[in-house]
Amino acid sequence: AQTVTQSQPEMSVQEAETVTLSCTYDTSESDYYLFWYKQPPSRQMILVIRQEAYKQQNATENRFSVNFQKAAKSFSLKISDSQLGDAAMYFCAYRRSGTYKYIFGTGTRLKVLA
Amino acid sequence: DGGITQSPKYLFRKEGQNVTLSCEQNLNHDAMYWYRQDPGQGLRLIYYSQIVNDFQKGDIAEGYSVSREKKESFPLTVTSAQKNPTAFYLCASETQGVRGNEQFFGPGTRLTVL
Numbered sequence: 001a002q003t004v005t006q007s008q009p010e011m012s013v014q015e016a017e018t019v020t021l022s023c024t025y026d027t028s029e030s031d032y033y034l035f036w037y038k039q040p041p042s043r044q045m046i047l048v049i050r051q052e053a054y055k056q057q058n059a060t061e062n063r064f065s066v067n068f069q070k071a072a073k074s075f076s077l078k079i080s081d082s083q084l085g086d087a088a089m090y091f092c093a094y095r096r097s098g099t100y101k102y103i104f105g106t107g108t109r110l111k112v113l114a
Numbered sequence: 115d116g117g118i119t120q121s122p123k124y125l126f127r128k129e130g131q132n133v134t135l136s137c138e139q140n141l142n143h144d145a146m147y148w149y150r151q152d153p154g155q156g157l158r159l160i161y162y163s164q165i166v167n168d169f170q171k172g173d174i175a176e177g178y179s180v181s182r183e184k185k186e187s188f189p190l191t192v193t194s195a196q197k198n199p200t201a202f203y204l205c206a207s208e209t210q211g212v213r214g215n216e217q218f219f220g221p222g223t224r225l226t227v228l
Contacts, residue, residue: 006156009154033215042221043202043221043222044219044220044221044222045157045204045206045217045219046219047216047217047218050216091156091157093157095215100145100147100162100164100170100208101159101162101172102147102157102159102217103159104149104156104157104158105156106154106155106156107156
C-alpha cells in the first residue's frame with residue numbers, strides 16, 4: 001500500500017528566509033502525482049503545487065518550489081522569502097495515475113517569525 | 115461565485131443519533147470526496163464519488179454513508195455505528211484542468227458528539 005510520511009511535525013522560519021518541508025512516500029507505481037496543500041487557520045485547504053512523476057523538471061509556483069527525487073521517493077517543498085501569511089499546516093499528498101484516491105501525510109505546522 | 119459549500123460549520127450530536135453533513139458545489143465537477151481530519155493524523159478518505167449515482171468506500175467508511183443523486187450534492191451521514199465521530203470533516207470536488215487534476219475543498223464542518 002502507498003504511504004506518505006512527513007517527519008517534521010513543526011517547523012519555524014524567520015520572515016523573508018527560506019524553509020524546506022520534507023515529504024517521503026512509498027509506492028511501487030511509476031506513474032503518479034504529488035501535491036502540497038496548505039491549510040491556514042481558517043482550515044480551508046488550498047493547493048500550493050503539484051508534480052507529475054513523469055516530469056523530471058521540478059515544479060515551481062512563484063515563491064514555492066519542489067525538489068522531486070523520484071528514485072529516493074522524496075518530495076520536499078521549498079518556500080522562499082517566507083511571509084507571515086505562509087504560516088499554516090502543510091500536507092503532502094500522493095495520487096496514483098488513473099485513480100481518484102489521494103493519500104495524505106500527517107502534516108507539518110509552519111510558523112513564521114516576524 | 116463558484117465554489118464548495120459545507121453546512122453547518124459546527125454540528126453537535128447526541129450519542130446514538132444519526133446526523134447528515136451537507137456538501138454542495140457549483141463548479142460542475144464530476145468527482146467529489148469526503149475526508150475526516152483528526153489532530154496529528156492528516157486527512158483520511160471516507161468516501162468518494164466519480165460520477166452521479168456511483169460512489170466508493172475510502173479507508174475509513176465504516177459508520178458512514180453517502181449518496182450522490184445530483185452532480186452538485188454529496189451529503190455524508192454519520193451513523194450511530196461510528197464509534198468516535200467527533201472530528202473535522204472536509205468535502206472536496208475535483209476537476210481535470212489545464213494543470214491536470216486539482217481538488218478544491220470546502221470550508222469544513224466540525225462535528226462534536228456530546
